[in-house]
Amino acid sequence: xxxxxxxxxxxxxxxxxxxxxxxxxxxxxxxxxxxxxxxxxxxxxxxxxxxxxxxxxxxxxxxxxxxxxxxxxxxxxxxxxxxxxxxxxxxxxxxxxxxxxxxxxxxxxxxxxxxxxxxxxxxxxxxxxxxxxxxxxxxxxxxxxxxxxxxxxxxxxxxxxxxxxxxxxxxxxxxxxxxxxxxxxxxxxxxxxxxxxxxxxxxxxxxxxxxxxxxxxxxxxxxxxxxxxxxxxxxxxxxxxxxxxxxxxxxxxxxxxxxxxxxxxxxxxxxxxxxxxxxxxxxxxxxxxxxxxxxxxxxxxxxxxxxxxxxxxxxxxxxxxxxxxxxxxxxxxxxxxxxxxxxxxxxxxxxxxxxxxxxxxxxxxxxxxxxxxxxxxxxxxxxxxxxxxxxxxxxxxxxxxxxxxxxxxxxxxxxxxxxxxxxxxxxxxxxxxxxxxxxxxxxxxxxxxxxxxxxxxxxxxxxxxxxxxxxxxxxxxxxxxxxxxxxxxxxxxxxxxxxxxxxxxxxxxxxxxxxxxxxxxxxxxxxxxxxxxxxxxxxxxxxxxxxxxxxxxxxxxxxxxxxxxxxxxxxxxxxxxxxxxxxxxxxxxxxxxxxxxxxxxxxxxxxxxxxxxxxxxxxxxxxxxxxxxxxxxx
Numbered sequence: 001x002x003x004x005x006x007x008x009x010x011x012x013x014x015x016x017x018x019x020x021x022x023x024x025x026x027x028x029x030x031x032x033x034x035x036x037x038x039x040x041x042x043x044x045x046x047x048x049x050x051x052x053x054x055x056x057x058x059x060x061x062x063x064x065x066x067x068x069x070x071x072x073x074x075x076x077x078x079x080x081x082x083x084x085x086x087x088x089x090x091x092x093x094x095x096x097x098x099x100x101x102x103x104x105x106x107x108x109x110x111x112x113x114x115x116x117x118x119x120x121x122x123x124x125x126x127x128x129x130x131x132x133x134x135x136x137x138x139x140x141x142x143x144x145x146x147x148x149x150x151x152x153x154x155x156x157x158x159x160x161x162x163x164x165x166x167x168x169x170x171x172x173x174x175x176x177x178x179x180x181x182x183x184x185x186x187x188x189x190x191x192x193x194x195x196x197x198x199x200x201x202x203x204x205x206x207x208x209x210x211x212x213x214x215x216x217x218x219x220x221x222x223x224x225x226x227x228x229x230x231x232x233x234x235x236x237x238x239x240x241x242x243x244x245x246x247x248x249x250x251x252x253x254x255x256x257x258x259x260x261x262x263x264x265x266x267x268x269x270x271x272x273x274x275x276x277x278x279x280x281x282x283x284x285x286x287x288x289x290x291x292x293x294x295x296x297x298x299x300x301x302x303x304x305x306x307x308x309x310x311x312x313x314x315x316x317x318x319x320x321x322x323x324x325x326x327x328x329x330x331x332x333x334x335x336x337x338x339x340x341x342x343x344x345x346x347x348x349x350x351x352x353x354x355x356x357x358x359x360x361x362x363x364x365x366x367x368x369x370x371x372x373x374x375x376x377x378x379x380x381x382x383x384x385x386x387x388x389x390x391x392x393x394x395x396x397x398x399x400x401x402x403x404x405x406x407x408x409x410x411x412x413x414x415x416x417x418x419x420x421x422x423x424x425x426x427x428x429x430x431x432x433x434x435x436x437x438x439x440x441x442x443x444x445x446x447x448x449x450x451x452x453x454x455x456x457x458x459x460x461x462x463x464x465x466x467x468x469x470x471x472x473x474x475x476x477x478x479x480x481x482x483x484x485x486x487x488x489x490x491x492x493x494x495x496x497x498x499x500x501x502x503x504x505x506x507x508x509x510x511x512x513x514x515x516x517x518x519x520x521x522x523x524x525x526x527x528x529x530x531x532x533x534x535x536x537x538x539x540x541x542x543x544x545x546x547x548x549x550x551x552x553x554x555x556x557x558x559x560x561x562x563x564x565x566x567x568x569x570x571x572x573x574x575x576x577x578x579x580x581x582x583x584x585x586x587x588x589x590x591x592x593x594x595x596x597x598x599x600x601x602x603x604x605x606x607x608x609x610x611x612x613x614x615x616x617x618x619x620x621x622x623x624x625x626x627x628x629x630x631x632x633x634x
Contacts, residue, residue, distance in 0.1 A: 008269045009043060010287030011278025012261070016040045017290040019240075020135075021297050025321050032240050035257045037138045038199055038250070040294075042261035044142055045203025049167070052150055053211050056157045066150055068349045070143070072342075075352040076335050077292040078139070082109060082359050085132050085299050086366065090374035091544050092303050094535040096607065097130075098375045102366040104133040107140075109360035114140035118191035119446055129305060130532045135298040137191055144193040145200045163208040167201055174198030175255075182251035185443045189250055196250070202258050206265055229267035229274050235260035292336065293328035300324050306532065309549045376541040378603070380613040383416050389621040390417060395631035397469035398423055400462055400517075402432050402508075404450075406525060407474040409611045413620025414472075423468060425458040431475040431486070432458055433504025434511055439487045439497065452489065459508070463515035470627050471512050472583075474522040476609060477501070477566045498569055505573040509580050518630050519580040521570065522623070526559045526586060526595045527609040528552075534605035534612075537597040552597045556590045581630070588622045589615075 016039035023033025055061035082105050089098050100120075107116035114137035128134055156166035178195030181188045189195045239256050267274055277283065286293070300320040304312045312320075342348045365371045399414065400423040401407045408426035415422050425432065430450020437452050438444060462468055480486050484497035491500060509519050528534060530551040535541060537552035574580050589595055589604060597605045604615035611619065 006269045007284045008271075008274035008278040009047070009265065010290075011274070011280065011283035012039065012043060012264050012287070013290040014283040014286035015278070016043070017286065017293050020294060021321065021324075024135075024298060024301055025317055030240075032242070032244050035236075035239055035254070038254050038257045039261045040138070041142065041196070041199035042203040042258055042265070045145075045200030045205075046207050046265050047203070048146065049149070049153070049201075049204030050207035050211070052153050053163050053208060056153060057211075061150075061154065063150060063154075068345055070146060071349050071352055072339065072345060074139070074143070074291075075356055076339050077295050077331050078108070079352070079355055079359060080292075080331060080335065081295040081299060082133075082363070086359065086363055087373065088303075089132070090372075092306055092546065093375070093543060094533045094546070095375055095377050095541060096535055097306075097533050099367055099369075101132055102363045104131065104136075105363035106360055106367060108133055108136040109356055109363060111140050111143040113137050114144075114191045114193065118187055121187040121191070121445070127532070130302060132299040132302040134302075135294065141191075141193045141196045142200065145197050148197075149200070149204070162212070164205070164212050167205045167208045170201040171198045171205055174201060178250055178254070179252065182248060186247050186249075186251075199254065199258050202262055203265070206262055225267045225271040226273070228263045229271040232260045232263035232267070233273060235263065289325075289328045289332045292331035293324060296327045296331070297321070297324035300327075307545050309532075309536075309547060376543070378535055378538065378541055378606070378612070383613075383617065386614070386617045386621065389618060391621055391625045391628060393417060393624065393628060395469070395628055397421070397631070398465070398467045399627060400424070400465075400468045400471045401426055402458060402462070402471055402473050403475040404428060404430050404432070404479065405610060406476045406522070407472070409616055410472070410474060410522075410620055410623070411616075412613050413611075413616035413618070414624065416617055417620055417624045423462075423465070425462070427454060429479060430454060431480060431501070431504070432473070432508070433486070433501065434459060434508040435488050435490075436486050436500050436504035437489050439485050442485045444485075459511055462512060462517065466516075468517060469631055470518045470520060472520045472522060472623070472627075473505075473508065475524065476527070477524040477563075477569075478527060478609075481566055481569070498565070502569045502573045505570070506577070509574060509577055513577060513579045517579075519577075520583050520623070520626065520630070521574060521580065522583045522585060523570065524563075524566065525609075525611070525619075526554070526589060528554065528597055528605065529608050531597070531608050534597050534607050535603070537605075538603045539598075553594050556586065556593055556595050559586070559590075559595055581626075583623055583626055585619055588619050 016036035019030070019033040019036030019039070021033075022030035023036075052061065052066070085101060086105050089101055093101060104113060104116055107113045113133060117131070117134060117137050152166060152170065153163060155161075156163055174195060174197040178189055178198060181192070181195045235256050239253070239260070244253055264274065264278070269275060269279065297320070300323050301312075301317070304316040304320040308316055339348060362371070362373075366373050366375075369377065398421045399418050401410060401414065402425045404426065405428045408424070408428070411422065411424050411426070427448075427450040429445055429448030432450070432455045434455060435452075436455070444450075462471055480501055481498050486497045486500040486504070487495060488500045488503055491503070505521070509521070512519050528551055531537075531549055536546065536549050539548065542548070570582065574582065586595065589599070597603070602614045602618065603612050604618065606612040606615075
């Protein structure tokens, strides 16, 4: 079967990009529109696999030519979007936001955005609706597929293996991985390529079936063709109308979407739906601009949200949608079509690679703060600025910090006060509670490496060091109690995460007290998850098009009300333990009515759940006064 242009496939592209644009612009009305990406995968696999098989059989296949075509097709529009985000970003983004965006721009330039966003998923992750390049995860999956796919088909051809059978093997292996990963680690199933390859291979399977020795050809059966296309309509309608559990996607849900896309393509261009609807000139045109439209729409929508303090007005949203359509049309007519006619394709490829390398290097250097590009950076003030708040420390011996990153962010301030007298036992996302591990089946964030062995090693080291007089325990309770992700090793099956936290805290404190240490448990600091970035509360680095969010100041009463269960857990954990005390950071971070991210011009937080250098110094100064009281001779 020869590769011929099918207008209905451009129409199917139009349907796919419209679904994606709908869910991103109006998520409450079209919550399942993200399935359009999966339709794109099937279309891509069908078209590219068909071309590869035809070239292999005609012995005209060239790996160099294949990648030249891919680069010339994908790079021009992608370069424009990456450049726009990288160079316009400083007008809209705060330093930490721009750091994340420049890193994702670098990852996107090497088609690894999906890997980067997978690594970010979870702990203190920025809401997906505020990541301007998040949508490029799908481009990463697709290009990782095409790094492998031509080689596999070439190998099948050399080994005289049926293309159909080779494709079936990939489909079944990848589909099985999709189902397994979705149940074990949904973020991995969503972002990583292993469980996604089968969607592209499913389109390839159809292309291979069309070119098999006994072709899958429905042209003599008009009734069947219509039934197939209407079947695609029905399946898509069912998926769009069915509430999907986002935590279980892709999983089994995506099988229905892929099958629908396969049915549309298998029906052929003469089926009624394909001929009258998908091949309509408007649909075909939208399909032709679907790639630049997909690239442009999400950064504009995110920027509109950011300008509106994480929300958007209807006018901002509409302007973003219209703007993305206009930019897509300009990109298609002024860039993509002229370059598609270029005669020196090899030279064009070299120029595009150089330009992409330039964007890649610029993004990486911006991420590493080697170049500023106009971003107003958060500057750590000199430690001497807070010397008036620094307490005297006549005590002797060492002080130890124990806990997750909420212990770690105090190191800066306590080392300012105690210097080498400070010992730190801290790991991100690990509470260091004796006898406590993750709940069976829980998969922690990839950056959270703590284990019970780390807890045991830390407690033994603390107990064995007679110079350590006071141990400060600090962790972020919101990481553990609401998530119900902790369990005691050997604890009862009915135990909850809160019970494990309470028992582990009590056992840890008892163990430290028995080794002669004094213990201070820091009540978890207030957090501000409603903020896109805590630096939005610092007026000195606010970008031109941003305003101070209302969430920079929060009612103290509201925060205290949210913490009642946690405080009750601490009450029970420490009840009757002489030598253990608590430290309430809210006395330093709040006044009688409100809690602040930026208090009196001092930026207390660097992100919604961690202190800045200023916050670390100011809270550590108050904590050190408590420590000195504990260590006074009696």
